[in-house]
Amino acid sequence: MNTSTLPSQEPDAGPLAELRIDGARLWNSLMEMARIGATDKGGICRLALTELDGQGRDLVCEWARALNCDIRIDAIGNIFMRRAGARDDLPPVMTGSHIDTQPTGGKFDGNYGVLAGIEVLRTLRDNNIQTEAPIEVVAWTNEEGSRFVPVMMGSGVFAGAFTLEHALQQRDREGISVAQALKDIGYAGKQPDGPVAVRAYFEAHIEQGPILEARDKTIGVVQAALGQRWYDVTLQGMEAHAGPTPMDLRRDALLSASKIIQAVNSIALKHGPHGRGTVGWIDNFPNSRNVIPGRVKLTVDLRAADDTTLTAMDTALRELCRSEQAESGVEIGLEQVVYFPPQAFDGQLVARIEACADELALSAMPIVSGAGHDAVYLARVAPAAMIFVPCKDGISHNEIEDARPEHLEAGCNVLLHAMLRTAGVATAEQAKEDA
Ligand code: GLV
Ligand code: MN
Ligand code: MN
Numbered sequence: 034m035n036t037s038t039l040p041s042q043e044p045d046a047g048p049l050a051e052l053r054i055d056g057a058r059l060w061n062s063l064m065e066m067a068r069i070g071a072t073d074k075g076g077i078c079r080l081a082l083t084e085l086d087g088q089g090r091d092l093v094c095e096w097a098r099a100l101n102c103d104i105r106i107d108a109i110g111n112i113f114m115r116r117a118g119a120r121d122d123l124p125p126v127m128t129g130s131h132i133d134t135q136p137t138g139g140k141f142d143g144n145y146g147v148l149a150g151i152e153v154l155r156t157l158r159d160n161n162i163q164t165e166a167p168i169e170v171v172a173w174t175n176e177e178g179s180r181f182v183p184v185m186m187g188s189g190v191f192a193g194a195f196t197l198e199h200a201l202q203q204r205d206r207e208g209i210s211v212a213q214a215l216k217d218i219g220y221a222g223k224q225p226d227g228p229v230a231v232r233a234y235f236e237a238h239i240e241q242g243p244i245l246e247a248r249d250k251t252i253g254v255v256q257a258a259l260g261q262r263w264y265d266v267t268l269q270g271m272e273a274h275a276g277p278t279p280m281d282l283r284r285d286a287l288l289s290a291s292k293i294i295q296a297v298n299s300i301a302l303k304h305g306p307h308g309r310g311t312v313g314w315i316d317n318f319p320n321s322r323n324v325i326p327g328r329v330k331l332t333v334d335l336r337a338a339d340d341t342t343l344t345a346m347d348t349a350l351r352e353l354c355r356s357e358q359a360e361s362g363v364e365i366g367l368e369q370v371v372y373f374p375p376q377a378f379d380g381q382l383v384a385r386i387e388a389c390a391d392e393l394a395l396s397a398m399p400i401v402s403g404a405g406h407d408a409v410y411l412a413r414v415a416p417a418a419m420i421f422v423p424c425k426d427g428i429s430h431n432e433i434e435d436a437r438p439e440h441l442e443a444g445c446n447v448l449l450h451a452m453l454r455t456a457g458v459a460t461a462e463q464a465k466e467d468a
Contacts, residue, residue: 139434
């Protein structure tokens with residue numbers, strides 16, 4: 034895949050320094066999107082490639098069509114919404130994120146990045162600005178990894194992190210494949226004939242953690258994202274009667290699972306400050322009050338800021354599973370289903386985001402992303418960087434996730450200016466006349 038080199042001279046904002054997005058319009062679009070899959074607690078349940086995801090996609094496409102964008106859907110269902118540039122042969126400057134959510138997701142995770150991109154396009158249209166390079170807004174398929182694994186699926190296929198075939202054959206817990214789900218909602222598109230070059234990729238996102246709010250900063254200039262390893266763990270013991278079976282003659286799969294859950298927490302604590310360890314899903318069989326559990330399935334999510342630490346955490350988890358199996362007689366199978374190393378973002382784009390925040394008189398600080406994002410995979414094939422804004426109490430992956438309109442507006446203004454500088458401005462008649 035081709036990547037483009039950015040001009041070495043840092044451009045300034047020039048006559049467009051005063052240009053701003055429309056914060057109210059961005060907020061209204063977020064609220065309109067939040068109606069699709071709205072939950073009683075004020076969140077969203079819009080799992081990847083469900084009918085609701087299809088409705089969300091239709092709405093984004095409708096907005097892009099109203100802006101005269103070309104819309105292209107690839108074979109994994111990524112939606113590319115393109116605004117032509119004066120030099121349409123140049124690789125596009127891209128921005129985007131995802132509109133799928135967690136089962137108990139919020140209104141802003143992912144949605145903000147896609148709708149901030151749409152708001153940038155609307156601002157360019159309103160001000161008759163033609164960029165040199167084309168601009169593309171992308172809604173990536175299945176970023177969340179909740180219904181289908183791997184996580185960051187659409188951007189992973191785009192960047193060649195895994196194959197299209199691998200992604201298409203993944204199944205949800207009901208046995209429905211990604212290929213089938215894409216067809217069902219009408220978003221099984223076509224792969225481009227050759228590699229797609231990207232001049233630069235930006236992604237705006239809520240922080241999903243508490244740091245910006247605690248430090249009273251509006252913009253997080255994201256330096257890097259933690260690496261991740263995800264596993265499916267199966268524990269096979271023996272179901273038996275809870276009464277007649279003495280304690281020392283049991284093979285209790287749930288008891289072994291509880292030791293793994295404790296150990297995952299300890300492993301992460303031992304690898305601070307950036308080590309993370311979570312067991313977020315568990316299935317206990319037969320889940321009956323007076324039956325010793327015979328089979329447990331659970332997921333493990335490990336994260337770290339450097340690959341050596343992530344490897345050490347992986348080794349510790351494998352050793353724990355081996356010793357627990359030997360001690361308990363419960364068979365423990367561990368399958369790694371996601372791995373990506375920590376990812377640093379592009380130095381020049383990171384500096385550009387910092388400069389734009391500064392020129393917009395916004396308070397900013399460097400930050401590391403604990404979450405995975407589509408930008409992590411895009412960074413493998415293009416210069417990439419991210420803009421974070423605070424979210425209330427740092428809470429995300431929760432229906433009560435919240436963010437302040439003025440912060441979302443500020444992040445989108447940084448996105449606008451960073452993209453304009455990277456794409457270059459060919460003409461800006463209205464803006465110049467108004468200035
Ligand atoms: C993506 O949402 C992640 O789990 O980091
Ligand atoms: Mn997200
Ligand atoms: Mn998420």
